[in-house]
Amino acid sequence: MTQNKPGITVSEQESLRINNLSTALLALDSLAIYRGLLxxxxxxxxxxxxxxxxxDSIDLREVINLYxxxxxxxxxxxxxxxxEYITDKIIFAENLFTSKLQAGQTPETSAIEQAVVQDLQELQLLANLESKELKAExxxxxxxxxxNSYVEKLPEWISEDQAAQTPLHIQQIKESFYRSKHWADCLEELKQFYQHNGSGVFARYIAFVWEKTNGQGYLKGIESPDPITLNDLIDYQNERSRVIENTLQFLQGVPSNNVLLYGDRGTGKSSTVKAILNHYHTQGLRMVEVPKAYLAxxxxxxxxxxxxxQKFIIFIDDLVFGDNEENYTSLKAVLEGGLESKTPNILIYATSNRRHLVKEYFSERAGLHSGNPNEEVHAGDSMQEKLSxxxxxxINVVFSSPDQNRYLKIVEGIAANRNLNIDKERLQKEALQWALWYNGRSARTARQFVDWIAGRETLQN
Structure with a gap:
C-alpha cells in the first residue's frame, strides 16, 4: 500500500501528524475509554x-535503550x-464501550460515545508518529x-499499512480506518463491528479451545482452525443437512437443539462440525472445543x-464415559438446562463413535436379579441413567460406514474436487485395495487414499 491514502492530500496528512513529542505524550495521557491501552x-x-x-537534558544511552x-x-x-498496531488495538479492545456493544446493548449516554470519539482522534495522532520525526527530535x-550517527542508525518503523492476510470482516474495518481522514468518522462502523463480531478475543478468533494452566481454565484462541469447508465433504448430505438446518435456526434466534453426531469412525462427524463453523462464522458463529476431561x-x-x-457452539469430540466417571453429570446438567446453564446463545455439538455414551457392563444387568449384598439395590435406575x-x-444424527458403492462415490468426488486426471477404473481399483490394506471403507479412508495417489501422481509427473 502507498503512504498517501486515497482522498487525502499531502498537506492534510501533514496536519494529522504530531508537531512535537509533548503532543504525542499528551495524546496518550488524554485517553479515557481506551485507557487500558496504556x-x-x-x-x-x-x-x-x-x-x-x-x-531539557537527555541521556543518550537511556534514550537508545528505550527506543x-x-x-x-x-x-x-x-x-x-x-x-497497523494501533488500529489492531482499537479493533480488539476490551472496555466499557466494547463490552456493552458486544452484549447487544448500547451505551447509556452520548458522553461515552463522545469520549470514544476523542480517544480515536488522539490515537490517530499517535499512529501518525514517524520514526524520522522522533530521531530528529x-x-x-x-x-x-x-x-548523530548513533541516532541515525536506530531502526525505523513504517507509516504504511502492511497487507496482511486477515479474515474479511477484520480487513474491512481496518480498511475503513486506513482510508479515513478522521478516525472519529469510523465510529458507527466500529460500533457495528463490535455488535456483530464481539470484542477482544471474540473478534479476533472464531474458534477456541478450553485449556487449563495451574488449575485455572481459560479460552485460548486458535490461530489457524481446520480450514475444511462444506464443499470439501462428499456425500452424507442427508445427515449433514439436519445439522446445518439446526445451526441456521440457532443463528436466527429461533428454538434449536443440542446435537449428537454418532456412528462409525472416519465418517465425517467432526469434519461436519468444523465445516459448519467455517461456513457460518461471518454470521456471528463461534466455536469452543472442550476436552472431555474439563467438562466439569x-x-x-x-x-x-x-x-x-455471538452464538457459541461448544464442541465435544469423541465423547464417551467410563463407568466410574462423574464428568457426565456436568454434561447432563447442561443438556437439561440448569438454572445457570440454560442460555440462548450456546448449543452443544458432540461426536461419538457409540450411541450409548456411558459404558455399561453385563454385570450391571445381572445386578437386577442379583442376591449379592454388594450390588446396588436399584441397579436398573443406574442402568437407565447411563443409557439416557x-x-x-x-437431535441424534447417525453417520454409518459407507458400502462399497458409496465409498467409491466419495473417492471420486474428492478426486474431482482436486482436479485429478486419473482413469476411473484404475482409481476405483486402487481405492478398494487401499481400504483393504488400511482402515476399511470410510470417508476418512477415501481422503487418505486420494492424498496418497495425488502425491504419487505429482512425483511421477
Missing part, C-alpha cells in the same frame, strides 16, 4: 520513550507499522553532532459466553 507492552514502551525526551525496547516489542507483535535535544468447567465456560451477542444421556441431546 498497559499494553508496546504502547507503554513508547510512552516511556516519550517521557525520557521531555527534560530499542519499544521497537523490539513492536516487531515482536508481528508488524513494524505503528499505524532526539538529535535536537542532544545538540551534539558527534551523537461448564459453569465457568458458560459465564464467559452467555452475555455476548444420549437422549438428552435434542
Amino acid at each position: 498497559e499494553d507492552v508496546v504502547i507503554s514502551r513508547l510512552r516511556a520513550l516519550l517521557i525520557s525526551l521531555t527534560p 530499542n525496547d519499544f521497537y523490539f516489542e513492536l516487531a515482536k507483535s508481528g508488524t513494524i507499522s505503528l499505524k 532526539i538529535n535536537q535535544r542532544l545538540n551534539n553532532p558527534a551523537y 468447567d461448564f459453569p465457568l465456560i458458560i459465564r464467559q459466553l452467555k452475555n455476548r451477542s 444421556l444420549a437422549d438428552r441431546f435434542g
Whole structure:
C-alpha cells in the first residue's frame, strides 16, 4: 500500500501528524475509554520513550535503550507499522464501550460515545508518529553532532499499512480506518463491528479451545482452525443437512437443539462440525472445543459466553464415559438446562463413535436379579441413567460406514474436487485395495487414499 491514502492530500496528512513529542505524550495521557491501552507492552514502551525526551537534558544511552525496547516489542507483535498496531488495538479492545456493544446493548449516554470519539482522534495522532520525526527530535535535544550517527542508525518503523492476510470482516474495518481522514468518522462502523463480531478475543478468533494452566481454565484462541469447508465433504448430505438446518435456526434466534453426531469412525462427524463453523462464522458463529476431561468447567465456560451477542457452539469430540466417571453429570446438567446453564446463545455439538455414551457392563444387568449384598439395590435406575444421556441431546444424527458403492462415490468426488486426471477404473481399483490394506471403507479412508495417489501422481509427473 502507498503512504498517501486515497482522498487525502499531502498537506492534510501533514496536519494529522504530531508537531512535537509533548503532543504525542499528551495524546496518550488524554485517553479515557481506551485507557487500558496504556498497559499494553508496546504502547507503554513508547510512552516511556516519550517521557525520557521531555527534560531539557537527555541521556543518550537511556534514550537508545528505550527506543530499542519499544521497537523490539513492536516487531515482536508481528508488524513494524505503528499505524497497523494501533488500529489492531482499537479493533480488539476490551472496555466499557466494547463490552456493552458486544452484549447487544448500547451505551447509556452520548458522553461515552463522545469520549470514544476523542480517544480515536488522539490515537490517530499517535499512529501518525514517524520514526524520522522522533530521531530528529532526539538529535535536537542532544545538540551534539558527534551523537548523530548513533541516532541515525536506530531502526525505523513504517507509516504504511502492511497487507496482511486477515479474515474479511477484520480487513474491512481496518480498511475503513486506513482510508479515513478522521478516525472519529469510523465510529458507527466500529460500533457495528463490535455488535456483530464481539470484542477482544471474540473478534479476533472464531474458534477456541478450553485449556487449563495451574488449575485455572481459560479460552485460548486458535490461530489457524481446520480450514475444511462444506464443499470439501462428499456425500452424507442427508445427515449433514439436519445439522446445518439446526445451526441456521440457532443463528436466527429461533428454538434449536443440542446435537449428537454418532456412528462409525472416519465418517465425517467432526469434519461436519468444523465445516459448519467455517461456513457460518461471518454470521456471528463461534466455536469452543472442550476436552472431555474439563467438562466439569461448564459453569465457568458458560459465564464467559452467555452475555455476548455471538452464538457459541461448544464442541465435544469423541465423547464417551467410563463407568466410574462423574464428568457426565456436568454434561447432563447442561443438556437439561440448569438454572445457570440454560442460555440462548450456546448449543452443544458432540461426536461419538457409540450411541450409548456411558459404558455399561453385563454385570450391571445381572445386578437386577442379583442376591449379592454388594450390588446396588436399584441397579436398573443406574442402568437407565447411563443409557439416557444420549437422549438428552435434542437431535441424534447417525453417520454409518459407507458400502462399497458409496465409498467409491466419495473417492471420486474428492478426486474431482482436486482436479485429478486419473482413469476411473484404475482409481476405483486402487481405492478398494487401499481400504483393504488400511482402515476399511470410510470417508476418512477415501481422503487418505486420494492424498496418497495425488502425491504419487505429482512425483511421477
